[in-house]
Amino acid sequence: MSQLSAAAAVTYNGLPVSSGGAHSLGRMSRRIAYEKTIGFLDRCTVPDGERTYAISFPADRVFPKVAPPIGLRDQVERRFGRSGEIPEGMIGDALDFLDEIAPQTTNHYGMASVWLTMRCRFRLLDPRTGRPVPGQDPERFGGVEYVWSLPLGASGMLLSLHNQAALAVDLCIPDPTDDLLRRLIPWLAASLPFNFSPKHWRSWTPTRTGSFRGKKLEPFW
Numbered sequence: 001m002s003q004l005s006a007a008a009a010v011t012y013n014g015l016p017v018s019s020g021g022a023h024s025l026g027r028m029s030r031r032i033a034y035e036k037t038i039g040f041l042d043r044c045t046v047p048d049g050e051r052t053y054a055i056s057f058p059a060d061r062v063f064p065k066v067a068p069p070i071g072l073r074d075q076v077e078r079r080f081g082r083s084g085e086i087p088e089g090m091i092g093d094a095l096d097f098l099d100e101i102a103p104q105t106t107n108h109y110g111m112a113s114v115w116l117t118m119r120c121r122f123r124l125l126d127p128r129t130g131r132p133v134p135g136q137d138p139e140r141f142g143g144v145e146y147v148w149s150l151p152l153g154a155s156g157m158l159l160s161l162h163n164q165a166a167l168a169v170d171l172c173i174p175d176p177t178d179d180l181l182r183r184l185i186p187w188l189a190a191s192l193p194f195n196f197s198p199k200h201w202r203s204w205t206p207t208r209t210g211s212f213r214g215k216k217l218e219p220f221w
Helices: 030-044 072-080 088-101 178-191
Strands: 009-013 045-047 052-056 115-124 145-147 155-161 165-174 201-206 212-216
Touching (some): 030 178
Antiparallel strands (some): 045 115, 155 165
16 A cells, blocks of 8 residues: 555655754855756746845844844945845845855854845646646645645745855645656756755645644655
């Protein structure tokens, strides 16, 4: 019997917070990381909402008493404004700015001051049909979240660029079959700039109370 005989969805939850919350892209340059990420989105997904871009000081939220280097905040505000959000058309300018200040000095927690981020939600395409995989609708799953702020039926990512590049990816594949996973997951893996971790796949099955229960899934594709 297939291990997916009763599954309502299969998810990939990037990496846990204990591992930094994202896949490190190693020595890959910021520009290459951005280009490869956009390439994955263009080939394998369709948008589910707008992509948002920001250049900000994340340590303000994590370590509010740790100040960035003198003058750096003023440089960012003069060039990109005070809101932190930037339009897609300014990504090239933002990457240039990160090059200009690289390598950034880090605070005593090892954290660079200025981060460029891209956040989005999307629907996965089926490589056989070129159309979205059916069932990618959070309403089908009653809003149950498989990762904080992301419900079953939805997929999303967060690309973070600073001294290094890191990519957090969360994927949900509804109504999985062995055949669907065997053709879809290797295709996605071939376009992503990192290797999937075999430890972070889960299958989700409905419960008697109308919710869903997640269970670790050993990759078989």
